[in-house]
Amino acid sequence: MKGMTLIVKTISSWVKMLVFLFGIYIILFGHITPGGGFAGGVILACSYVLIMLAFGRDYTEENLSLKLASKLDCTGALLFIAIALVGFMYGGFSFFYNFIQQEYLAGKETAFKLISAGTIPLSNIAIGLKVGASLFLVLLMLSAFRPSDSSEKEN
Secondary structure: OOOOOHHHHHHHHHHHHHHHHHHHHHHHOOOOOOOOHHHHHHHHHHHHHHHHHHHOHHHHHHHOOHHHHHHHHHHHHHHHHHHHHHHHHHHHOOOOOOHHHHHOOOOOOOOOOOOOOOOHHHHHHHHHHHHHHHHHHHHHHHHHOOOOOHHHHHO
């Protein structure tokens, strides 16, 4: 039997979605409350770390494969660069020009709402995707190249 005991597996399967949803909340509302893309990405990665510790590496790779995690990592980086370049080309003549806030939300009563920050939530989503996938890939690689125990060789 791979992974931990039945109790740990049961609790982990319940908690993983709560941790994942909390990570999404931190990413989406990071411009209003403490948090943002990096903190939310770490929390997203922690939900998969919890599954890896409870069920084992093979089960986790069935849910989020190495190939998909690598694609998510690259997608997050490309989205972040695209947001910066669109702000540059839109007319701000600087990277990360907040063109949504300046052009469409200026003068409106949107303070402390989800759409109040223009391109900042989009940047948070890209950073959260990049950080979450990167940390998951790092842990996956560390678990792949771990030294084997002498007790496993005897069995």
